[in-house]
Amino acid sequence: MKIKIIGIILFASTMLFSIELVDSDRIINLERSKLDSYEKIEISTHRNKDGEEKNDIWIGVKLADVLQEYNITNYDKLCFISSDNYLVRVSKEDVLDNNSILALIRNGKTFDDEHIRLVIPRIRDMFWIQDISTIKTESISDIPFPHTIYFAKPILLNTQIRDELPPFVKVSGYTFSEIMSQAFPFLKDEMLIVGKDGVKHSLDYDKYLKNAVLIKTGDSFDLKSPDMPAGMWIKNLAYVQIFDVAVIFQHHFTSLSEVNDLLKWNNLPEEVILHFEKKTNKQNSNEKFNIKNWSKAEWLEW
Amino acid sequence: MVGMVRRFSIVFLVLFLFACSSNNLMLTGNIKVGTKINNQGRLDEILKDIAPSAKYALLIGLDGTAALITSRSFSKIHIQNDKNEWNSKADDLPAVCNIRNLKEICIYSRTSNKDNRFSDRLNDFEFLGQSSKNGYYVRKYREISGE
Numbered sequence: 001m002k003i004k005i006i007g008i009i010l011f012a013s014t015m016l017f018s019i020e021l022v023d024s025d026r027i028i029n030l031e032r033s034k035l036d037s038y039e040k041i042e043i044s045t046h047r048n049k050d051g052e053e054k055n056d057i058w059i060g061v062k063l064a065d066v067l068q069e070y071n072i073t074n075y076d077k078l079c080f081i082s083s084d085n086y087l088v089r090v091s092k093e094d095v096l097d098n099n100s101i102l103a104l105i106r107n108g109k110t111f112d113d114e115h116i117r118l119v120i121p122r123i124r125d126m127f128w129i130q131d132i133s134t135i136k137t138e139s140i141s142d143i144p145f146p147h148t149i150y151f152a153k154p155i156l157l158n159t160q161i162r163d164e165l166p167p168f169v170k171v172s173g174y175t176f177s178e179i180m181s182q183a184f185p186f187l188k189d190e191m192l193i194v195g196k197d198g199v200k201h202s203l204d205y206d207k208y209l210k211n212a213v214l215i216k217t218g219d220s221f222d223l224k225s226p227d228m229p230a231g232m233w234i235k236n237l238a239y240v241q242i243f244d245v246a247v248i249f250q251h252h253f254t255s256l257s258e259v260n261d262l263l264k265w266n267n268l269p270e271e272v273i274l275h276f277e278k279k280t281n282k283q284n285s286n287e288k289f290n291i292k293n294w295s296k297a298e299w300l301e302w
Numbered sequence: 303m304v305g306m307v308r309r310f311s312i313v314f315l316v317l318f319l320f321a322c323s324s325n326n327l328m329l330t331g332n333i334k335v336g337t338k339i340n341n342q343g344r345l346d347e348i349l350k351d352i353a354p355s356a357k358y359a360l361l362i363g364l365d366g367t368a369a370l371i372t373s374r375s376f377s378k379i380h381i382q383n384d385k386n387e388w389n390s391k392a393d394d395l396p397a398v399c400n401i402r403n404l405k406e407i408c409i410y411s412r413t414s415n416k417d418n419r420f421s422d423r424l425n426d427f428e429f430l431g432q433s434s435k436n437g438y439y440v441r442k443y444r445e446i447s448g449e
Contacts, residue, residue, distance in 0.1 A: 144434050144437040144438070144439060145437070147372055147374055147439075185357060185358065185410055185412070185420075185421075186410075186418075186420070186421050186424055188421075188424060188425075188429070189429035189441070190429065190432060204429075243370070243372070243432070243439055243441060244372050244374075244439045266437075267437045
């Protein structure tokens with residue numbers, strides 16, 4: 001009897017499986033049978049993974065064909081999310097490449113429905129996300145200079161460091177929310193998280209960051225969250241932004257111009273107003289952070 | 303006869319009060335409870351005296367559409383009353399700021415975490431996306447119960 005029930009559940013889950021394709025206000029459910037109905041192409045890839053040579057032959061459906069059928073054209077990037085919440089973003093140019101596929105078969109072995117994988121030979125395999133559950137279209141809007149920028153150092157100095165940050169062990173640091181709530185008016189919805197190496201994620205606070213921690217590693221902090229796959233954790237957190245407010249971990253940068261190089265703001269102002277404990281001062285935005293005024297400022301606005 | 307006149311007066315007074323109240327636009331959030339406005343114009347001018355430290359405003363339409371704007375945008379947005387309907391109009395901001403039939407403007411100004419009625423109200427909304435135009439940020443929301 002138990003076996004029958006398990007069988008029915010497994011059969012039902014197979015029947016229920018679909019990839020959610022989200023475009024503006026519409027949601028399309030891509031079932032496996034639908035994907036199987038597209039023309040298949042075969043591609044081969046060669047990778048060097050951890051010193052090991054990997055040659056694979058993939059069979060799948062062209063992403064371009066799927067998007068064309070549903071007339072999905074108005075986007076700049078596609079965001080792919082896996083069933084364990086891993087997330088990657090791929091540019092339109094890479095999506096529409098003739099060899100970009102949703103792989104259904106690898107080296108002759110057919111993937112189970114829930115293990116369908118993105119394969120784009122022209123980009124690094126860290127973007128070849130497995131177990132795809134959702135594909136969302138995204139548009140890039142220009143990124144204006146934030147209205148207010150807090151420097152992380154004064155906030156960190158005013159907050160008691162913790163020796164326990166469950167579920168992580170033998171670490172010290174802060175919870176993400178206790179630091180960020182001192183700068184941001186609300187912790188909600190989409191946040192931009194950037195590492196010193198330029199890795200960027202736009203993440204939903206409730207889904208990924210509510211339980212995140214900042215783990216001290218030397219002078220820097222690594223952002224880890226039990227709600228994020230380890231591959232998405234950010235080493236050397238450098239910048240966080242919600243809406244028009246940001247927090248800079250300024251020791252990763254020599255000046256605002258260097259932050260600008262990383263974030264590509266389209267309107268870096270010439271002058272900003274630095275706020276200290278009891279006074280304010282107008283300052284040229286190209287100056288170095290190690291100049292006395294900058295090193296003592298708590299936050300700035302323009 | 304006197305009774306009838308009195309009854310008429312009461313009905314007239316009730317109708318007058320109703321007309322007045324329906325003509326006012328409700329302000330909520332981190333602001334004195336019960337605040338309403340009945341003047342048109344630029345949002346920064348409207349808020350100058352009643353919420354001078356406002357940093358954000360959530361413009362909420364009767365259909366549940368809402369736009370979150372920053373104080374930098376207040377001078378770019380006009381609050382208008384046309385035929386008893388409050389509308390917001392902004393040419394220099396993303397189109398989402400043009401909301402017909404406003405029912406409420408929810409104000410954020412710095413306050414203690416305990417008393418953050420703005421955040422409580424924002425939790426009634428689903429985030430739809432962020433856009434910017436001319437360097438001004440706007441977030442679009444939809445009221446969860448306002449389908």
